[in-house]
Amino acid sequence: MFNQTFYPPVIRRIAIVGSGLTGLTAAIELKRHGHDVTVFEKSRGPGGRLAAKRVTGGSADVGAQYFTSRNPNFLPFLDKFAGSDSFAPWEGRFGFQTATGEWEPFPSETRFVGTPRMTAITRALSAHVRVVSETRVGTLARNDQYWALHDTAGNPLGDFDQVIITAPPAQAWDLLADSGLDELASHLDDPVTRVLPCWAVAAHFAVSPWPHHEGMRCQHPALFWVANNSSKPGRDDEGQWWVLHASPGWTEEHVDTPAEEVAERLLAAFQELTGFNAGPDEVVTHRWLYARSEGGEQPGHLWFPDDGLGLAGDWLSGGRVEGAFDSACGLVAEITGSAATQ
Template sequence: KRCDIAVIGAGMAGISCARQLAAAGREVVIFDKSKGMGGRMATRRGDGFSFDHGAQYFTVRTAEFVAALADWQQAGWCAPWSGRVVALADDGQPRELVPEARFVGTPGMSALCRALADGLPVQHQLRLLALQRNGNGWQLAFDDGSQWQAQQVVLAIPPAQAAPLLAALPALQTRAAAVEMQPCWAAMLLSDSPLPLAFDAAFIGEGPLSWVARNNSKPARPAMESWVLHASPAWSAQHVDDDPAQVAQALCAALAGHCGGSLSPHQLSVHRWLYAQAANPLPDGFLLQDGVGVAGDWCLGQRVEDAYLSGTRLADALLAAH
């Protein structure tokens, strides 16, 4: 099988790159190892509830992203989140933050990436295992045994997953391998009644938790009281191989501490992000050599906006190099 450009990774970086390439008339195929779209912009759905268990919201700091956001909002793919977001001080008291506009995909974080990828060919449940030079282009080997030929390749995946695939390009491999991604345990909690908390989300500086958010305070979500709890990078690293059920209980107990008592959730589940956010992102924006580009939030920063900018800047460079 052949394509002009193979984009590996259907997260914000891969999709924004693929969209820009396709808009310039290039033939692009996106591949992702998972069933869904959006990568770490993830939404888990159930009967009458939903959780954004990865990225919580996104902020908008550059003119390029402001322009993109305006189109997406107009199309109804995302909306501002006006929940009360505070910092919880050591004394447990909420402190107001400097106001900042926050946006979320609607009706869930992953919906934004699904909308952005609409019309682009996506091959799901295919994991890239190896990348080899082949004539002027590249040969890709996937875990179902299939082989694809492409003129150019984009790896829009976390560095720990990109580095082993870059054996043919040692300079890129070394750069990717130097970026460390921190893990994050995320707990998802459903409650029959609203939790007694005077905020919709909080940054927490002490203990196992670094962030908690009332998912149903975001626009277009189901009404059922649903909370996402993120453990801090340090706690997540320390407990990375713990039993998920014990992690869920520990995070729930930490939240109960902030509610002034015990909690009896209606449902409690947990997800482990092994590669949540980069501790030491690259400054480059993207990497590119011999028709293989590398993009992702970690090429620029830690956030959705960085993933978008990394993907679109790599697309510009690939178009210029063609």
């Protein structure tokens, strides 16, 4: 026999701010490494940009419209932790409008959606981790041993060895600045300026207003994207729900316009685009102040080991839905010194 010294694995208490795809992926991966993870979510349930609004007869996806998979580990991760019944290919006809107004097909690529709504994915993922909902983290205070988190009312949320922020850059900047962490917040000065807003409108039509495509990238000054939400798998609607996303520039000009007026203007633009003049019988609106980021550096994630604090999100990894997964896995790999699920 020979002497062996056994060093038990270090179990860290880790707080994650935000329960979108990034936060839930990071939580699951860190839990797999044996860490004690708590996810804080300001809303009633998880989702982030994988968002849906309840409408008559079901729901309409008002956030990310679909996702693709180029990382060979992404779909297996979803299959294992969300379940194969939580997502499916969207076999739609997709077109983009040229500068001359002509329609051309999207490049051939499998596009997936959550079933029966985009939030089905994050709700399934959240079952594997501890999520504290309806709790907005207000401040982070660091001492020599841990981070002390408080909500916006000053109530303590616990002490943690490390913190991961997965909120959009503007909200992450606010949290760091409100915590007196100006040097860390300065790393987000440029990303904050690149955040684009988006008005979204879901409208129900008794008959199809456009028979040619299920998803369209538009050249209209007001419209960026239009989709037949009812054509997605798992939806069982009477009539059709269509989702309209305004262009970033138009949204910036109308970011404070009343929702009813926004809906009226975007529906008028939809009529111009399709030539369909019958109005919808139900309309739901949603304003995304932090819809997506454009341009800037894309390091994948940010990790400050001396502080025990990291940032992750699709805005750090290309902006696509899959980028949220890539960003989370990259950060976990750096924190744990492992390959993670990349």
